[in-house]
Amino acid sequence: MWDSMIAGFMMLMDPFRMSMLMLGVAIGILVGILPGLGGLMGMALVLPFLFGMDPYAGIAILIGIAAAVPSADTFPSVLMGIPGSSGSQATVMDGYPMARKGEAARALGAAFSASMIGGVLGALALTALVPFARPIVLMFGAPELLMLTILGLSMVGVLSGNRPVLGIIAACVGLLLGMVGGAPAAPEYRWAYGVVYLFDGFSLVIVALGLFALPEIIDLLAKGGSIARRQPGLGTGWMDGVRDTLSNKWLVVRHSVIGVTVGAIPGMGSSIIDWLNYGYVVTRAKNKSQFGKGDVRGVIAPEAANNAREGGVLMPTLLFGVPGSSAMALFLGALLIFGIQPGPSLLRDDLDLVFVIIWSLAIANIFGTLICLMLSRPISRLTFVPFRYIAPVVLCIVILGAWQETRHLGDLLTLAAFGLLGWTMKRIGMPRPPLLVGFILSALVERYLWMSYSIYDWEWVTRPLVMVIAALCVVLVLGGTVMKARVARGAVERAATEGTRHAD
Amino acid sequence: MTMNAPHLRTLVAATLAASLALPVAAEYYEGQTIRIVIPFSAGGGTDTFGRLIATHLGQHIPGNPTVIAENATGAGGLMGSNEFFRSERDGLTLLTASGHLNLRAFLGLEGLELDLNDLEPVVAAPMGHITALHSNANISEATELMGIEGRITKGITDPVGLIESIVALEMFGLEYRPVPGFGGRGDTRLAFERGELMVNTQSTPAFNASVVPLIEEGTAMAAYAIGFIDADGNPVRDPAAPDILTAPELYEQIHGEMPSGEAWEAYKVVANLVQNTRGTIWVFDDAPEEARAALRAGVDAMVMDDAFQAAAADILEGYEIISGEGLDQIKAELDAAPTEILDWLRDMMTEKFEVTFTQR
Numbered sequence: 001m002w003d004s005m006i007a008g009f010m011m012l013m014d015p016f017r018m019s020m021l022m023l024g025v026a027i028g029i030l031v032g033i034l035p036g037l038g039g040l041m042g043m044a045l046v047l048p049f050l051f052g053m054d055p056y057a058g059i060a061i062l063i064g065i066a067a068a069v070p071s072a073d074t075f076p077s078v079l080m081g082i083p084g085s086s087g088s089q090a091t092v093m094d095g096y097p098m099a100r101k102g103e104a105a106r107a108l109g110a111a112f113s114a115s116m117i118g119g120v121l122g123a124l125a126l127t128a129l130v131p132f133a134r135p136i137v138l139m140f141g142a143p144e145l146l147m148l149t150i151l152g153l154s155m156v157g158v159l160s161g162n163r164p165v166l167g168i169i170a171a172c173v174g175l176l177l178g179m180v181g182g183a184p185a186a187p188e189y190r191w192a193y194g195v196v197y198l199f200d201g202f203s204l205v206i207v208a209l210g211l212f213a214l215p216e217i218i219d220l221l222a223k224g225g226s227i228a229r230r231q232p233g234l235g236t237g238w239m240d241g242v243r244d245t246l247s248n249k250w251l252v253v254r255h256s257v258i259g260v261t262v263g264a265i266p267g268m269g270s271s272i273i274d275w276l277n278y279g280y281v282v283t284r285a286k287n288k289s290q291f292g293k294g295d296v297r298g299v300i301a302p303e304a305a306n307n308a309r310e311g312g313v314l315m316p317t318l319l320f321g322v323p324g325s326s327a328m329a330l331f332l333g334a335l336l337i338f339g340i341q342p343g344p345s346l347l348r349d350d351l352d353l354v355f356v357i358i359w360s361l362a363i364a365n366i367f368g369t370l371i372c373l374m375l376s377r378p379i380s381r382l383t384f385v386p387f388r389y390i391a392p393v394v395l396c397i398v399i400l401g402a403w404q405e406t407r408h409l410g411d412l413l414t415l416a417a418f419g420l421l422g423w424t425m426k427r428i429g430m431p432r433p434p435l436l437v438g439f440i441l442s443a444l445v446e447r448y449l450w451m452s453y454s455i456y457d458w459e460w461v462t463r464p465l466v467m468v469i470a471a472l473c474v475v476l477v478l479g480g481t482v483m484k485a486r487v488a489r490g491a492v493e494r495a496a497t498e499g500t501r502h503a504d
Numbered sequence: 505m506t507m508n509a510p511h512l513r514t515l516v517a518a519t520l521a522a523s524l525a526l527p528v529a530a531e532y533y534e535g536q537t538i539r540i541v542i543p544f545s546a547g548g549g550t551d552t553f554g555r556l557i558a559t560h561l562g563q564h565i566p567g568n569p570t571v572i573a574e575n576a577t578g579a580g581g582l583m584g585s586n587e588f589f590r591s592e593r594d595g596l597t598l599l600t601a602s603g604h605l606n607l608r609a610f611l612g613l614e615g616l617e618l619d620l621n622d623l624e625p626v627v628a629a630p631m632g633h634i635t636a637l638h639s640n641a642n643i644s645e646a647t648e649l650m651g652i653e654g655r656i657t658k659g660i661t662d663p664v665g666l667i668e669s670i671v672a673l674e675m676f677g678l679e680y681r682p683v684p685g686f687g688g689r690g691d692t693r694l695a696f697e698r699g700e701l702m703v704n705t706q707s708t709p710a711f712n713a714s715v716v717p718l719i720e721e722g723t724a725m726a727a728y729a730i731g732f733i734d735a736d737g738n739p740v741r742d743p744a745a746p747d748i749l750t751a752p753e754l755y756e757q758i759h760g761e762m763p764s765g766e767a768w769e770a771y772k773v774v775a776n777l778v779q780n781t782r783g784t785i786w787v788f789d790d791a792p793e794e795a796r797a798a799l800r801a802g803v804d805a806m807v808m809d810d811a812f813q814a815a816a817a818d819i820l821e822g823y824e825i826i827s828g829e830g831l832d833q834i835k836a837e838l839d840a841a842p843t844e845i846l847d848w849l850r851d852m853m854t855e856k857f858e859v860t861f862t863q864r
Contacts, residue, residue, distance in 0.1 A: 141700050185685035186858060189615075196582055196615060321694070337545070341690045341714075348717070406577055447685040454683040455657055455700050 001131060001351065008355025011056055012363070020057040021360055024064020025368045031065070031085075032072030033379065034394060038085030039069040039327040041213055044205040044401045047334060055338035056353070060360045062331055067119060067364035070306040071372050072379075074111040078104055078299070079380055087306040090278035094291060094298030101294055108376055109241020110296050111303040112369045114252050117245070118304035119365025121256040122263075122311025123358050129315055130354065133347045137319050143460035145322060146448035147469035149441050151265050154473040156434045166430040174438025175445075177202060184443045185450035197410035202418075204329055206402045206411060207439055210418025213398045215426045218419075220387045238373070244296045251297060252304045255281065259305030263312020263324060273309050274302035307365060314361070318342050318354060326440055532595070532794045533567035540785065541591075542600045543584025545577045549707070553629055553783030554600030556819050560812045561627075565802030573600075581605040585618040593788040595795025598626060600785055603778035604665045610777065610838065611850055612861045613664060624789040624796065625834055627803045628826040629816075631782035632708040632742035633668055633730040635751075636715050639723050640699050646727045646749065647757050649676065652702070656680040659692030659701045663857035667849070668730050668771075668778050669705035672751045674852065675767040682856070697723065705730075707782075708744040709821040728754045732779060733772045735833070744822030769845045770852075776837055780826065784834075803827045 012018065024046075031042040042065040050058040073084025078095035091111065098107040129136075140148070156171040180191045181201025192198035245252060255277045262273050281301035282291050291298050313324030321342040323329035335342050340353065347354060372379065402415040425432050452460040460466060538561075542554040551573075558573035565571075576584030585605060591597040601609075601618075609618040637643070641652045658673065660666065660682045666689075673680050680703065686692045689706055693714055696704035706715055708729070718724040731750030732740040739750040752771070755763045763771070787799060806812050807827050816825055826834070853859040 138698055141698050142695065184687075188858070194615070196586060199582060199615065321691070349714075406583065408583070447687075450685040451683055451695070451700075454681065454685075455655075 004351035005127075005355050007352045009359050011352060011356050012060065012359045014056070017054070017057045017060050021060035021064045021364055022367065024061035025068040025364050025371065026064075027061075028065040028068025028364075028368060029072040029371065029379070032069040033075050033084055034390065038073070038087065038212070039066045040205075040208050040325075040330060041398075041401070042066075042069060043327055043330045043334070044209065045397050047205075047330060047337075047404070050334060050337065055340060056356050058334060058338060059353075059357055060364075062334055063357060063360035064364040064368075066310050066327060066331070067307070067361055068368035068371075070303075070310070071112060071115040071119070071365070071368045074108065074115070074299075074303060074372070075376075075380055078107045078111065087274055087309070088302065090274035090302040091299055093278060094293070094295050097292065097294035098296070098299070103237060103294065104380075105376075106237035106241040106244070107294075107296065107299050109238040109373065110244040111241070111299050112373045112376075113242045113245040114300040114304040115307040115372075116366055116369035117249075117252050118256040118259060119307035119310065119369070120362055121253065121304075122260050122308035123362035123365065124311075125257075125260045125308070126311040126314055126358050126361070127355075129319075130347065130351070133319055137347075139465060140320060141463075142448050142451035142455060143463050144465045144469065145320060146445065146452050146460075147466050147473070148265065148316070148322065149444045149448060151469055151473050151476065152437060152441050153445065154477045155265070156437060163429060163431060166428075167434045170425065170430050170432065171434035171438040174435035174440075175442045176438075177207070177435075178439040178442025179446075184447040195410075197406070197408055200406075201443075202414055202439075203402075203405045203411070204326060204440065206405055206414045207418050208326055208436060209398050209402050210415045210420075211422035211425075211432050211436060213394070214415070214419030215423040217391055217395055217398070218423055219426070221391050223387075238376075241296070245300055248297060248300055251281065251300055255301045255305040256308035259308035260312035262305075263309035264315040265324075273305050277301045277305040307369075310361060310365075314357065318346060318357070322444065323440070326436055329440060531567065532792065533565050533569035533798050536567070536569040536596060538562070538565075538569050538571045538596055538598060540571060540573045540598045540600055541584050541588045542573055542575045543577065543581040543588070543605065544600075544602065545575060549631070550600055550602040550605075550783055551575065552819050554785070556815060557600070557627060557785055557806075560806050560809065560815065561802050564805035564809065566798050581608070582616055585609070585616065588786075589617045589619070589622075593791050595787055595791035595799065598785050598787050598799075599623075600783060601781070602783065603631070603781045604662075604667070606781045606784060607667060607774070607778055608664050610841075611664070611846060611853075614860045614862050620786075620838060622788055622790070623786040625781070625831040626785040626787050626799050627806075628781050628784040628831060628834060629820050630732070630780045630823045630826065631820075632732070632744055632779055632823075633705050634708050634711040634715070634742065634745055634748060635669060635672065635703060635705040635727045635730070636696070636711065636719070636724045637727045638696060638699050638702045638704070639725065641702050641725075643725075646725070646754055649678070649727065649754070650758060652678075654702070656703055657683050657701045658703050659686045659695055660684045660857070661686045661688055661692065663853060663859055666705065667853075668774050670852075670856075671767060671771050671774050671849075672705075672728070672730060673703070675751065675763050675771050676755060677767075699723075703727070708742055712744070712821075730775050730779060733776050737772055743824075766845065766848045769842065770849050773837075773841045773845055774849070776834075777841070780830075780834055782823075800828075 012021070027042050027046065028039070031038065043062055046061060046065065050061070069085055070087045073088040074091055074095065076082045076084040077088045077091040078099050081092050081096035083089040083092055095107045095111065098104065153171070156167055178201070181199055182189055189199050258277055258280065259273055262276060278298060278301060281297055282288060285291070285297065313328050316322045316324045317328040317332055321332060323332050332342060340346065340350070399412070399415065402411050405411050422432055425435070540554055540558050542551050544550045555573045558571045562569055562571035576587050581602065585599060585601065588597060588599040605618070606620060608616055609620050640654070643649070643652060656678055658680045663670065683701060686695070689710065692701060692704055693706060693710070695701045697718060704715070715724060719726060726748050728751040729742040729745055729748040731742050731752070734740050739752040741750060742748065749757070752763055752768070787796060804827060807825050850861050854861070
C-alpha cells in the first residue's frame with residue numbers, strides 16, 4: 001500500500017498531469033462561483049474533451065473540479081446570499097449576515113480554512129479505507145447494495161426541507177422518469193413508444209443541466225444586474241477567520257467526519273450534507289443566539305463537511321461502482337471511457353490509480369482553497385460582472401454539454417423539457433434535488449431488487465447487514481424529519497430547500 | 505460513348521482484376537472523406553477496433569481519402585447502426601459493428617433496421633470467450649460439471665449479448681438460474697467474485713486480466729472456452745487461451761461423444777458469428793464496385809503494413825485480423841446458417857428471456 005501511495009504521488013507529479021489538475025481546480029472555482037452550476041456541470045462540460053487523454057491526467061482534471069467546487073461556491077453564498085452550488089446552501093445562513101456586518105473577509109477566511117482541513121481529512125478517510133476495501137466489498141452483495149440505494153432514497157425527506165410532501169412527489173416523478181427506456185432487468189423498453197432516442201432513457205447530464213442550470217440562468221437574467229449587489233467591500237480580517245477555524249478545530253474534525261460518512265451513502269447528494277451539518281451544529285451549540293445572525297460556527301461546520309464529502313462519495317464509487325453522487329455518476333462514466341473498471345479489482349490490481357485519485361483530491365483541496373484565499377479579491381470581483389455578459393457563455397456551454405450526449409436532436413428537446421420542468425418546480429417551490437435522487441436511484445433499486453430475489457429468493461431480507469441498513473433507514477427518516485423540524489423553526493425557514501429563493 | 509453496355513462492364517471487370525492501382529478506383533476516393541460510424545461509446549472494445557482501422561486505412565486506399573471515426577451511441581448500437589443503414593450507399597459511410605450487434609441484426613431484433621444481407625464485410629477481428637465457475641460450485645474438475653449441486657446462478661445483462669454463453673449452457677443441458685439486471689459483463693464479474701453468481705463468461709482478454717487472478721487465489725476455476733468452429737464443424741481452441749478445453753471437447757470428455765441436436769447446431773452458428781466478428785467494418789454490398797474494390801485493396805495493403813501490425817497486436821490481444829478469404833468465409837457462414845436453427849435461437853430467447861424479434 002505504501003508503495004502504491006508513493007507511486008501514485010510520483011505519477012501525479014508529472015507536469016502535464018499536475019497542470020491538468022490545476023486546470024480542473026480553475027474550472028471548479030469558476031463553476032463553483034456561478035450560481036446553479038456545480039461539480040456535476042463542471043464535469044459534464046469537460047467530459048467530451050477527455051477522450052483519448054492520458055487517463056491519469058483526465059482523472060486529475062475531474063477530481064480537481066470535484067474538489068474545488070465546494071470551496072469556491074462559498075463566494076456567492078457569503079457575498080450575496082445565493083448558494084454557488086447546492087452544497088453551500090447552509091453557508092448562506094451565517095455567511096451572508098456576516099458579510100452584511102462587514103465581516104465578509106472573516107467569513108471567507110474561516111470557510112476556506114475549514115474547507116481545506118475538511119478536504120484533506122476526506123482524502124485521509126478514503127486512504128484509511130483502502131486496506132479494508134476488499135473485505136467490505138465482498139460483504140456487500142446485491143441485497144446490501146439494494147438497501148444502500150434505499151437508504152439513499154430515504155434521504156428524500158431531509159432533502160425536501162420544510163416541504164416534505166412536495167419533495168416526495170418530486171422524488172416519485174424522478175423515479176418514474178428514471179424508468180423511461182430499456183428496463184434494467186428485462187429486455188423491454190418502457191414509455192419509449194418506439195422512439196429509438198428514448199431506448200436509453202434520459203441522460204443524467206441533460207436532466208441535471210436542465211433541472212439546475214437552465215432555471216438559474218433564466219432567473220438571474222430576468223432579475224438583471226450582476227450576481228451580487230454592490231457592497232461596502234470585503235473588509236479585512238482574513239486571519240481572524242483562519243483563527244476562528246483553528247480555535248474550533250474539533251468542530252472541523254467532527255463535521256468532516258459527518259461529511260465523509262454521509263457522503264459515503266449513495267445518492268445522498270451534496271444538497272443535504274450542508275443542511276445536516278448546519279442543523280447538527282445548531283442543536284449541539286450551547287449558545288444558539290447568534291446562529292442566523294452571523295455565527296462563524298455556522299460557516300465552519302457546513303464548509304468543512306462539504307469538502308470532506310468528496311472523500312466519502314468516492315468510497316462507494318470506487319469500491320462498488322455505485323455512484324456516491326450525481327457528479328460521481330459522471331466520474332464513473334469517465335473511468336469507463338478510460339477503460340478502467342471500478343470495483344474491487346481496481347483496488348487489487350491498480351492501487352496506484354486509486355492513490356492518484358486520492359492524491360489529486362488532497363492536492364486539489366489544498367490548492368483550491370489556497371487560490372480562493374489568496375485571489376479572493378479578484379475572484380469576488382467576478383460576482384459583480386453583470387450577468388448578461390456571463391449568461392450567453394454559460395448557456396452555450398450548457399447546450400454544448402447536452403448536445404455532446406448523443407448529438408441527436410432529442411438531446412436539445414430533452415434539455416428544453418427538463419429546463420421548463422426545473423424552472424416550474426423552482427417557481428412553485430418544489431425542491432429539485434429529490435427528483436434527481438429518484439431519477440438516479442430508480443434503475444439501481446429495480447436492478448438490485450431483481451438480483452436479490454433471483455439469487456436468494458426472499459432469504460435476502462434476513463441477511464444481517466440488510467437488517468442493519470434497514471434500521472438505519474428508519475432512523476434517518478425519523479431523525480431527519482425531527483432534526484429538520486427543529487432547524488426549520490429557526491432562521492432556516494426562509495432559505496430552506498432552495499436558498500436561491502432567498503434572493504428572489 | 506460508342507461502346508455498348510455489356511462491353512463496358514467486361515472492360516471494367518477486366519481492368520479491376522488486372523490492377524489494384526488503376527485510375528478508376530483511385531479517382532473514386534480521391535479527395536473524399538470516409539465516415540466510419542461506431543455505434544458504441546468511445547473507449548470500448550468495438551470503438552478501439554473501429555479507431556484502429558480509421559487511423560490506418562485511409563493511407564492505404566487508392567486516392568488516400570480522409571477516414572474519420574464517429575461515435576453515434578445509444579440503445580446498444582441501435583441508434584448508430586440505424587443511422588448508418590439510412591445513409592447513402594456510396595461507400596463513403598461504413599459501420600463498425602460488434603459480434604453481438606451483428607447477431608442482433610441477423611436474428612432481427614426489434615427496433616434494429618440493420619440487415620446483414622445488404623452488407624459486405626471490409627475487415628474483421630475475432631475474440632473468444634471463456635466460462636469460469638466459482639469455487640462454491642464445489643467441484644475439482646471441469647468434467648464434474650454435470651454434478652454441481654445448488655443454484656447455478658448466471659448473471660444476465662442483455663441476453664442477446666450473452667448468447668454464446670447461454671447456448672453453451674443449453675448444449676450441456678445445465679439447469680441454470682438466470683439473474684437479470686446486470687449492466688454489463690464487468691458487473692457480472694464482480695458478483696461472480698462475491699460468489700453470488702456461480703457461472704460467468706468473459707471475453708478471453710477480460711478473463712485473462714480479471715478472472716485468472718481469482719483462479720490463482722482459489723476463488724474460481726476455468727470451465728471451458730467457447731472456442732471456434734472450423735469449416736468441417738470441428739471445435740478449434742481459442743488462440744488466446746490454447747490450454748483451456750472448448751465446450752464441445754469438454755462435452756465429449758463427459759459424455760464420450762460429441763454433442764448433437766439443435767443446441768449444438770446453434771452453438772456452431774453462434775460461436776463463429778459472434779466471435780469472428782467481434783469487430784467488423786461493413787460496407788453496403790450495392791455501393792459502387794470501384795468503391796468496394798478500393799476498400800478491399802486498402803485493407804489488403806493495410807494488413808501488410810508493419811506500423812498497422814504493431815498497433816493491431818496491442819489491441820487484438822492474441823488474435824489475427826481477418827481479411828480477404830476469411831471475410832468470404834464469414835459471409836458464407838452467414839448465408840449457410842439454417843433457418844430452423846435461427847428460429848430455434850429466436851424461440852429460446854423469447855421463451856427464456858422474453859426478447860422479441862421482428863421477422864424479416
